[in-house]
Amino acid sequence: MLVRDSFHSRIGFVLAAAGSAIGLGNIWGFPTNAANNGGGAFLFVYLVVTLLLALPALYAEIYIGNQAQKNPVSALGEACKNRLPRFGRFAGKAGLCGAIMMLSFYTIVAGWMLSHALSAVTAIGGLTDLSNWLASDSTLRNLLFTPVFVLLGAAIIHQGVHAGIEKWSARLMPILLLMLIGLIIYILQQDGAMAGLKQYLIPDFTQVTDPTLVISAMGQAFFSLSIGVGGMMVYGSYMQKDKDIGKLVLSIGALDTFIAFLAGLLIIPALFVAQHAGQQVFADEKLIGEGQLIFKILPTLFESMGTVGLLVATGFFSLLSIAALTSTISSTEVPVSYLVEEKSMSRKKATWLVSAVVLTASMVLIAFFEALFGIVIQVLTTIMQPLSCLFYFLVVGWIWNRGNKLTDKSRLSNDKWLWVWGNYLRYVCPILLTVVFVNVAF
Template structure:
């Protein structure tokens, strides 16, 4: 080991870091548009239930293994078994998590670079640099390389500062700013014509859709992915937790805060979409579906900002600042997965390991940029649709079947001495063994095979 392991200095520091990891770009635009496309408030109700039935138990599996092992994801999964064959499987699953986290960050860097470009464009529009604004909003390899590189350097600079001086410090600063920007934008959008229609779509449930299998599966998938589960990020963050903290309580806090921010994002995005429609912007695709994903962020909403007149660039600046912060808080957790492995398994310093791994990931991003049509969608599909669910199942199985029950109980008693007498202990161990993997597998089957 080249350096001592870091540790979060406070409960709030961990909560801000873990929530920042969970609240990313997909969470802010993905949850609201999933909601609008799947029964509005009916989707929200199902999502809230499934977040605690699925996402919370899976989150606990990662936190328990992480704090018990006090190590990176590879060592953590390899060391909890005395059986040589299972140990090799654990090491393999850990390396897969490192690779998947790195690949996710490689395409995430590109998308985050777009956010920085649009953030810069808002500023150049305010000062009247029209030619610069046009270049910044035009898809191109040079622009993507520059702003992807800027974002990568930003992420590396935070991770290079360590757990307390980098991850905790900047998460604790950026998350309050993110929440403040989110609330300020909601207040503004709610004053615009068309917002009420979007609010009704978001909050008034069509209870007849609650039993719709498509809605249930969509809510199940959103609940799992919204907490940044499956690639070891929460396991690594758990390994930096003090033994004095109650894991069930912290896990519940992170789950509630993540759900709360996702729900609050819906109060911005859905009304904003209908404000855009009121201003003459097309919000439905040719297939009749509500526009979501990149088209929403880079077409519908910029058109809305343009239609707002003099205030538009300022609103655009605040919105893309919000999206850029969300990107940073998620990217630092993804980069920490491979960096923690390198720091603990080699003689490299954290600064050197961060620079080398960050540069390798940026090189992968560059390859994707120059082969965008062939690779961008493929990398997203392989990592988020295939790899994350399968890794999530593996982590649940390791927590439920491989980690000895007495070790599991001892770890949970740290910070929560009476855990044996709680409903959590009576339900969770069996739940994470059987039901959680089965539900994740159901989601995977429906989204990929069915």
């Protein structure tokens, strides 16, 4: 019988799961949304909807995996075996496809981060032509740097859960946090930073009922926790059964939200520093280029600071590279765990097979970048992830009976808080998530 690998400590699980959640969406997506949607008002609404929707969704996904102690395909198949056994496994396999889709574009973007970090390093070394090429947008650069990131993720995954995922998460997450804090301290000392800080931290409560702001905050809260592709489910399966999932979810959510908050403290003041230096950052109160600002406005700002600015640029893009790496690890583990447990592959063989598939998919995206890149991201984040998570709520609240403590009447009658929590997941969360899906997708 196959002996499953596992996390050896609570902190190891929390750091790995938080690393999965903390990615480019937190460190760039959150500040961009905040800057475009009222700053402090967005932050306030984001915190509210994280508590109301995102954390319950994270709980549902981890809970299913933890109770089953199996990969997402087997876990959902087992939870649905009395009513929808085939559909449960189908949903699990859809999650595998979602993980591959996420990795196919995420590794490309992660490669951009790494090349920009090296661009700053080569600029410091006086290699101007190489630095300019590394900072340029070219197919050749994508073809070279995407495989680098695929290999980095594979090198960690094939070592296993404890020796690879847990140990490397414990190393990378503190580095990420220290680098983020160091960059914040530096940026806040620059001219113009205080205006950005005020915009970010002082909410205009007249904006908190703006439907566009609310939907944007709900979408960001949901997607920033990396829910809906099975990564958190497989991580939950590697924790000892019946651990206090609630406390673990709160720890993950708190760390994820804290990093997003810190990212706002870095990015939004940095944008106002750039504006103070004469660069056009906003037009009609919206960011110019939105996500592209990270490769245009900020590098120009760093260059204007001289050698110190290039060092800051190195740290900034290295930070984003680490965030991207910790996020790709969990997505890679989803199909790897399936191949190891259901197809009896060795972890090493499964890891390299999945990596080859991801690399092939990434190369296809690079070859047909204009036609496919945006579509793949949109389909995954606005359709597949919310539908998957809606299904998790339905599984926990309605479909899964045997072994599900949240629908066990004997337990619920003796624990009023469990009764409240179970019914919240069963009735309220599906309605809230449906609202998010309809407004974001349509």
